[in-house]
Amino acid sequence: MIKGIRFAGVESGIKPKGYDLGLVFFEEPMNCLAAYTRNRVKAAHILFNRRQKTDNVSAILVNSGCANACTGREGLEDIKAINNRLSEALNIEGQGILFASTGVIGKRLPKDRIIDAIPGLLKGLKEKNIELFANAIMTTDTYPKIVKTKFKGKRQYTIVGVAKGSGMINPLFATMLAFFFTDYPVPKEGFKRYFMDSVRGSFERITVDGECSTNDTVMLFSRKSNEDEDSLGLFRDSLNKAMKELSLMVVRDGEGATRVIHIIIKGAKTKETAERIARRIATSPLSKTAFFGCDPNWGRFIAAAGDAGVPVDPSKVEIIMQGEVLVRAGVEVPFDEQGLKGMMNKKDIELIVDLHEGRSSYDIYTTDLTYDYIKINASYRS
Amino acid sequence: MIKGIRFAGVESGIKPKGYDLGLVFFEEPMNCLAAYTRNRVKAAHILFNRRQKTDNVSAILVNSGCANACTGREGLEDIKAINNRLSEALNIEGQGILFASTGVIGKRLPKDRIIDAIPGLLKGLKEKNIELFANAIMTTDTYPKIVKTKFKGKRQYTIVGVAKGSGMINPLFATMLAFFFTDYPVPKEGFKRYFMDSVRGSFERITVDGECSTNDTVMLFSRKSNEDEDSLGLFRDSLNKAMKELSLMVVRDGEGATRVIHIIIKGAKTKETAERIARRIATSPLSKTAFFGCDPNWGRFIAAAGDAGVPVDPSKVEIIMQGEVLVRAGVEVPFDEQGLKGMMNKKDIELIVDLHEGRSSYDIYTTDLTYDYIKINASYRS
Numbered sequence: 001m002i003k004g005i006r007f008a009g010v011e012s013g014i015k016p017k018g019y020d021l022g023l024v025f026f027e028e029p030m031n032c033l034a035a036y037t038r039n040r041v042k043a044a045h046i047l048f049n050r051r052q053k054t055d056n057v058s059a060i061l062v063n064s065g066c067a068n069a070c071t072g073r074e075g076l077e078d079i080k081a082i083n084n085r086l087s088e089a090l091n092i093e094g095q096g097i098l099f100a101s102t103g104v105i106g107k108r109l110p111k112d113r114i115i116d117a118i119p120g121l122l123k124g125l126k127e128k129n130i131e132l133f134a135n136a137i138m139t140t141d142t143y144p145k146i147v148k149t150k151f152k153g154k155r156q157y158t159i160v161g162v163a164k165g166s167g168m169i170n171p172l173f174a175t176m177l178a179f180f181f182t183d184y185p186v187p188k189e190g191f192k193r194y195f196m197d198s199v200r201g202s203f204e205r206i207t208v209d210g211e212c213s214t215n216d217t218v219m220l221f222s223r224k225s226n227e228d229e230d231s232l233g234l235f236r237d238s239l240n241k242a243m244k245e246l247s248l249m250v251v252r253d254g255e256g257a258t259r260v261i262h263i264i265i266k267g268a269k270t271k272e273t274a275e276r277i278a279r280r281i282a283t284s285p286l287s288k289t290a291f292f293g294c295d296p297n298w299g300r301f302i303a304a305a306g307d308a309g310v311p312v313d314p315s316k317v318e319i320i321m322q323g324e325v326l327v328r329a330g331v332e333v334p335f336d337e338q339g340l341k342g343m344m345n346k347k348d349i350e351l352i353v354d355l356h357e358g359r360s361s362y363d364i365y366t367t368d369l370t371y372d373y374i375k376i377n378a379s380y381r382s
Numbered sequence: 383m384i385k386g387i388r389f390a391g392v393e394s395g396i397k398p399k400g401y402d403l404g405l406v407f408f409e410e411p412m413n414c415l416a417a418y419t420r421n422r423v424k425a426a427h428i429l430f431n432r433r434q435k436t437d438n439v440s441a442i443l444v445n446s447g448c449a450n451a452c453t454g455r456e457g458l459e460d461i462k463a464i465n466n467r468l469s470e471a472l473n474i475e476g477q478g479i480l481f482a483s484t485g486v487i488g489k490r491l492p493k494d495r496i497i498d499a500i501p502g503l504l505k506g507l508k509e510k511n512i513e514l515f516a517n518a519i520m521t522t523d524t525y526p527k528i529v530k531t532k533f534k535g536k537r538q539y540t541i542v543g544v545a546k547g548s549g550m551i552n553p554l555f556a557t558m559l560a561f562f563f564t565d566y567p568v569p570k571e572g573f574k575r576y577f578m579d580s581v582r583g584s585f586e587r588i589t590v591d592g593e594c595s596t597n598d599t600v601m602l603f604s605r606k607s608n609e610d611e612d613s614l615g616l617f618r619d620s621l622n623k624a625m626k627e628l629s630l631m632v633v634r635d636g637e638g639a640t641r642v643i644h645i646i647i648k649g650a651k652t653k654e655t656a657e658r659i660a661r662r663i664a665t666s667p668l669s670k671t672a673f674f675g676c677d678p679n680w681g682r683f684i685a686a687a688g689d690a691g692v693p694v695d696p697s698k699v700e701i702i703m704q705g706e707v708l709v710r711a712g713v714e715v716p717f718d719e720q721g722l723k724g725m726m727n728k729k730d731i732e733l734i735v736d737l738h739e740g741r742s743s744y745d746i747y748t749t750d751l752t753y754d755y756i757k758i759n760a761s762y763r764s
Contacts, residue, residue, distance in 0.1 A: 038689075040692075289760045299449065
């Protein structure tokens with residue numbers, strides 16, 4: 001996919017079966033920008049990575065099947081031991097390795113199994129093996145999530161992204177793990193805020209279950225050089241697009257989801273008001289079950305809006321579902337309920353709530369709440 | 383149940399079938415204390431009641447099947463029309479009638495059906511008919527909810543409470559409708575704060591689905607007199623007990639619930655911290671599905687705690703489920719997982735999270751999240 005970036009994925013025995021350990025190796029050390037969970041309880045890989053230099057990274061090792069969160073000092077020691085062995089094996093002393101984990105909280109990494117898997121991982125490292133890597137980082141995902149986009153600066157550049165969902169997904173932010181790789185030489189200074197903007201516009205605008213994970217991680221690996229700063233705008237556009245696309249794949253594959261609902265709040269006095277209401281509706285179980293049941297039960301949306309902790313004047317609210325006006329000036333307008341049920345029986349639903357109080361807006365993507373979400377999560381560990 | 387307080391319940395045709403209209407008549411006009419939803423979107427009955435004098439109330443009319451919320455000016459006009467006709471029929475001009483509604487949001491009350499039902503309601507008014515009234519106010523409840531308690535002051539007094547659940551239940555506060563009646567003469571001044579304390583200790587400490595309704599209402603009707611102020615302490619104790627008991631009936635009958643989980647947060651620096659964490663765990667879908675699946679997956683509780691927006695030091699946290707210590711100083715201690723699963727397969731579960739940072743605590747009751755919650759709410763209106 002990108003010259004000099006090699007991927008591998010193997011079965012190491014962390015999970016009872018299936019791929020569970022992935023490695024990415026950079027022939028030329030890369031710079032890494034990262035955004036981590038805002039949960040106060042953070043996984044060991046986040047604590048470890050934050051202590052590393054991130055401008056000279058040669059590899060990232062990612063496992064599924066074990067979150068290595070709430071594992072105390074031992075959890076950090078486990079990573080250090082693996083780091084030492086992998087660094088030796090890759091022969092990259094002086095360069096850094098970063099880590100990421102996803103899976104059950106509270107269990108320690110099976111360190112020896114991971115170390116034993118290193119020779120196999122190294123043997124499997126190939127530029128084309130990104131799908132094996134994408135498989136190795138999945139938990140309840142039903143398919144691997146990879147995006148690829150190209151743009152033309154001084155020369156042709158590529159951005160590749162890989163992510164895993166699909167529960168414990170909530171904005172601030174929203175996927176447990178997502179990795180982006182590019183051969184574009186991101187300028188050394190000042191890009192972090194653009195990176196965060198891109199995260200805020202994508203992974204922070206999806207939710208599956210309102211649950212903020214201990215392990216959420218978004219990383220961008222890029223070449224280190226200022227040789228093509230003129231193309232920075234193009235790169236930003238492409239990165240935004242890639243992040244948006246990958247984040248939508250995560251919500252599309254949300255646990256048990258049958259639909260993706262795009263919730264758009266318009267006409268708010270402030271963006272914060274719009275965001276609070278959007279997030280409240282997007283995480284409301286009664287709204288999410290109504291979407292599952294194709295029920296245009298708009299009272300649930302307005303009740304959620306009223307419970308968002310910000311002022312709402314119900315007498316001004318307009319609600320539009322799939323292009324049909326359901327509510328104007330806070331009261332129901334006649335609509336064809338059976339017809340609308342049919343229009344809601346789609347994979348994609350658009351809900352607009354216009355507060356008619358100002359000019360600010362916010363949008364977010366959420367899933368419906370279904371039997372399968374319960375099924376997956378009532379028996380996740382067994 | 384209480385002399386001079388008469389109840390009725392009838393089928394008026396608001397719902398396709400079943401009891402849907404209840405009336406309580408006070409031979410001697412009563413004083414009413416009320417607490418209403420904190421949702422910014424409030425039902426018409428709340429807007430109406432707030433404009434009434436509440437110290438001379440002769441009746442309360444309650445309907446299920448229609449929330450009369452988000453119905454604009456017409457929703458208020460409907461109540462006024464019903465109020466006029468009922469006032470005439472009861473021959474109580476100069477005394478007040480209060481109203482309460484529950485059901486689907488956004489639909490207007492079938493005013494004429496309600497007015498047509500008034501003669502039948504009046505004919506049915508009897509002191510013993512509280513069960514008919516309790517049936518008439520139910521929506522997705524599976525059984526009527528009535529509590530009764532007595533205490534001895536200058537003479538023997540009774541408190542009777544009636545409530546309906548069972549979805550859109552969240553603290554701040556927590557049942558859509560609850561009514562308490564007593565023949566104790568509550569002193570005219572200063573009792574409101576005790577009433578609110580009692581609400582905060584009961585209905586504000588339960589949640590089913592984290593959804594705050596537009597219609598939530600708790601009312602206390604009492605005789606008006608200062609003739610037995612000495613018994614106020616006894617009355618408060620009895621009222622607290624009755625509210626607690628009734629609120630637990632609501633959570634026990636929460637939509638789809640198979641268990642009630644008592645979540646106790648201890649060792650917090652402030653009560654607010656303890657409350658935030660308790661509420662966050664109590665509304666976490668991953669925690670609630672774990673309870674459904676009898677899975678002692680404590681990582682979900684600690685991840686929810688970390689996402690409560692208040693400081694948490696995971697290295698100090700202790701977690702105790704059904705008396706078994708799962709986590710000490712933030713890491714798992716060996717426990718018999720199969721044995722614990724068996725201990726969780728109960729109607730009542732106790733989860734203690736001790737932060738070991740201070741002396742404040744908070745507790746709340748929640749339900750598990752089950753297939754039946756989805757079933758009920760994906761097809762509530764059909």
